[in-house]
Amino acid sequence: FxxxxxxxxxxxxxxxxxxVDGRKLKETTLHAIISALLAWGIGAFLKxxxxxxxxxxxxxxxxxxxxxxxxxxxxxxxxxxxxxxAISVYLHNPKLGMVFLITSFLIGAARVQANVxxxxxxxxGAVLGIxxxxxxxxxxxxxxxxGRRKTPH
Numbered sequence: 001f002x003x004x005x006x007x008x009x010x011x012x013x014x015x016x017x018x019x020v021d022g023r024k025l026k027e028t029t030l031h032a033i034i035s036a037l038l039a040w041g042i043g044a045f046l047k048x049x050x051x052x053x054x055x056x057x058x059x060x061x062x063x064x065x066x067x068x069x070x071x072x073x074x075x076x077x078x079x080x081x082x083x084x085x086a087i088s089v090y091l092h093n094p095k096l097g098m099v100f101l102i103t104s105f106l107i108g109a110a111r112v113q114a115n116v117x118x119x120x121x122x123x124x125g126a127v128l129g130i131x132x133x134x135x136x137x138x139x140x141x142x143x144x145x146x147g148r149r150k151t152p153h
Contacts, residue, residue, distance in 0.1 A: 004066040028092040035084035043077035064114040076125035083129025
């Protein structure tokens with residue numbers, strides 16, 4: 001469950017944040033979605049560059065996910081997207097962001113336990129997600145996202 005579906009609960013949480021209303025909450029959601037999509041896309045590209053077989057293909061044990069991924073293992077796009085989303089929320093609201101960060105760590109750990117990623121895949125996905133989220137936040141600071149400048153954190 002955690003390896004396959006927990007990421008969707010993060011997106012559901014974003015939907016709730018958006019629905020609550022308020023300019024800052026909508027900004028948080030926009031940054032998180034942009035960051036998650038960028039991290040996922042960059043991760044998917046990197047999977048093509050680094051053709052690393054999934055653990056279940058090399059160790060012969062069955063994966064414990066609903067869908068058996070057949071693309072490369074490195075980096076984990078689930079972790080990259082989850083971490084990008086979590087860091088984006090954290091940069092706007094540290095308390096709420098901690099909930100998202102804990103959930104992101106659970107997703108990464110579950111992907112390893114489910115036999116579809118190695119720990120290095122998770123670490124690389126986390127670094128990718130953090131970097132993308134911070135870049136998106138910086139682009140907003142300099143007025144390249146939303147068209148308005150804001151003061152740096």
